[in-house]
Amino acid sequence: MPEAPVITVPVPLGDRAYDIFVGRGLLAGAGPRIAALGARAAIIITDENVGPLYADALAEALQRQGLRATTFAVTPGEATKSYASLEKVCDAVLAAKIERGDLVVALGGGVVGDLAGFAAAVVRRGVRFVQVPTTLLAQVDSSVGGKTGINSRYGKNLVGAFHQPSLVLADTALLDTLPIREMRAGYAEVVKYGLIDDARFFDWCEANWRGVFSGGLERDEAVAQSCRAKAAVVVRDEREDGDRALLNLGHTFGHALERITRYDSARLVHGEGVAIGLCLAFRFSVSLGLCPAADAERVEAHLAATGLPTRLSHVPGGCGSVDDLLDAMAQDKKVKGGALTFILARGIGQSFIAPGIAVEKVRSFLASETGEA
Amino acid sequence: MPEAPVITVPVPLGDRAYDIFVGRGLLAGAGPRIAALGARAAIIITDENVGPLYADALAEALQRQGLRATTFAVTPGEATKSYASLEKVCDAVLAAKIERGDLVVALGGGVVGDLAGFAAAVVRRGVRFVQVPTTLLAQVDSSVGGKTGINSRYGKNLVGAFHQPSLVLADTALLDTLPIREMRAGYAEVVKYGLIDDARFFDWCEANWRGVFSGGLERDEAVAQSCRAKAAVVVRDEREDGDRALLNLGHTFGHALERITRYDSARLVHGEGVAIGLCLAFRFSVSLGLCPAADAERVEAHLAATGLPTRLSHVPGGCGSVDDLLDAMAQDKKVKGGALTFILARGIGQSFIAPGIAVEKVRSFLASETGEA
DSSP: OOOOEEEEEEEEEGGGOOEEEEEGGGGGGGHHHHHOOSSSEEEEEETTHHHHHHHHHHHHHHHHHTTTEEEEEEEEGGGGGGGHHHHHHHHHHHHHHHOTTTTEEESSSSHHHHHHHHHHHHHHHHHEEEEOSSHHHIIIIIIISSSEOOOOOOOEEEEEEEEOOOOEEEGGGGGGGGHHHHHHHHHHHHHHHHHHOOOOHHHOOOOOOOHHHHHHHHHHHHHHHHHHHHHHHHHHHHHHSSSGGGGGHHHHHHHHHHHHHHOTTTOOHHHHHHHHHHHHHHHHHHHOOSHHHHHHHHHHHHHHHTTOOGGGGGGGTTOOOOHHHEEEEEEEETTTEEEEBEEESSSTTTTEEEEEEHHHHHHHHHHHHHHHO | OOOOOOEEEEOOOOOGGGEEEEETGGGHHHHHHTTTOOSSEEEEEEEETTTTHHHHHHHHHHHHHOOEEOOOOOOSSSGGGHHHHHHHHHHHHHHHTTTSSEEEEEESHHHHHHHHHHHHHHBTOOOOEEEEESSSSIIIIISSEEEEEEETTEEEEEEEOOOOOOOOEEEEEGGGGGGHHHHHHHHHHHHHHHHHHHHHHHHHHHHHHHHHHSSHHHEEEEHHHHHHHHHHHHHHHHHHGGGGGGGGTHHHHHHHHHHHHOOOOOTOOOOHHHHHHHHHHHHHHHTTTSOOHHHHHHHHHHHHHTTOOOSSGGGGTTOHHHHHHHHHHHHHOBBBBBBBBEEEESTTOOOEEEEEEEEEHHHHHHHHHHOOO
């Protein structure tokens, strides 16, 4: 079967520049693309769900290109982003005799990408790595931009490294078998890019989201456009000293909800928290007199149309009190110098970083949302 | 007491540039120097030997400058460079609410510097750190150049990061109480810099080593010159893609000896392995017809004069057979593409990287050294 059209998204980060390839069926042609990086060996890090489906074929494809290739599978799930797993993966990479010029290939969702990327960043103080993201969330968000890491008892992603991949292969056909809930969760991040600074892309999402979900060319375009948007921000601010914080639109609220639901994916997954968080960020902006109410309503209507939650009352089991929410927000690593920093919006595609937001304003907004007011 | 003269060694690494200050009594003035970096908080990572001597005074000095300062002490010894300790130190840094602009201060020898530096590299994907090295080895080697890390079951320093400090304070008065064996071990690295590319510095060492050991101005000069030499190499090749390998002069043999003695410091410490390794590298160079025998004899005579071991027979408990040595060398991470890379010398101050050295040549040289020939 001939490979479908492939979209190339360059990430021009100087001597850390790389390409993201997006297209249906890319995995089948992964061997030559990865071999072109010039390594002698590769280890595929995957999980026990994804591994049985794709890892053997990928390893064989690499072996046909003359690479020594082995596979190591971790337990699926967020709990795997731990120090213990990091040690296991590093041991596996060292046992596979991966040297500086060789490759760690992350085959899986965000957990696998973050963990394998972090291991690649620290084994021998840095070996190269390739991302083969297998979820929509990983394809449009976590596989792009070089953030890797594990969770700490003090919070998610608090220990890690900036380590750019050498190549990202986003095979959109892999999403055909993704559960609808995971598809929606990833889609919340797609919409986010339109909301940040691209009103036309949000228009496009409203018109084309069904094709993204069903697997038409719209899906490839949505993934590619998301990668372009994220890459543009990352190129401006690789280490999150400034602009990159825009990518946190919806995340201050979203992370608080994840924390309150104790990262229990039965109740809430990251993208669902982001969907609610996006709606809250827009409604908070409206309540501060910054944003037309019509824009917040459009955001909510679109996310709701795809089946995503949009309100605090949509959190299964409840979201706690206003004080619970404020406490959870105060623990966020985006707190700088004690003040709360939000990403707010003057309208769709007009988001901005708003540091020093007074806690009382957040409190009264949340009270109106929860009905405590 | 007025501060003695301070020597400043700049490390011009672009946006990661920093200064190394060398002088007697620097610790007493550390508060203002560290505060000048502009942080709001600092955590001092030390060990249970060094901490009781200096940590409280340093924390108070930082507090007088308006920084929030806390201390965390780890168990002394190489076994502390572990995943478990990394997690403990990262937890301590997060518990101290160290944010991106804040500081981790490593107060101790190489173990503390490597571990605390690695934690600083990965907490929040990188916070700043300051090195306050308290051993000669740390002052002239491990605190300079940004290599941080822990040990793996597959070998030493196999997991880590390149993370440059923001400041290094080398208080040479702290060495007054250093055990003579540790002093000698650090001195082997001082001599190494002369042997690599600075014959005049080696001459200076031969003439002035007693002052280095006794704590005169010669000590400050030896530390500063070592830092200058290391910084020059690091600036040329920060991530060890090339020239930085010169710093491994004596280390391929030295690491093999450490491995064979199972990192048992009662038998051999790193600097002693390096001392023997330097002599072996020179004698190997002589045996390959590269180097005048007189130079190798001068190297051995100088190291022996300071009380350092210079021969395989000096390893307490023995160094194993030639095959044991070759096996231990083959595990070194400096193996690239299967071939052995050595740092050899055409004479004192004329070292060079020699990749692809045939194992048989190493074998026959070692056989002549062990008497197996």
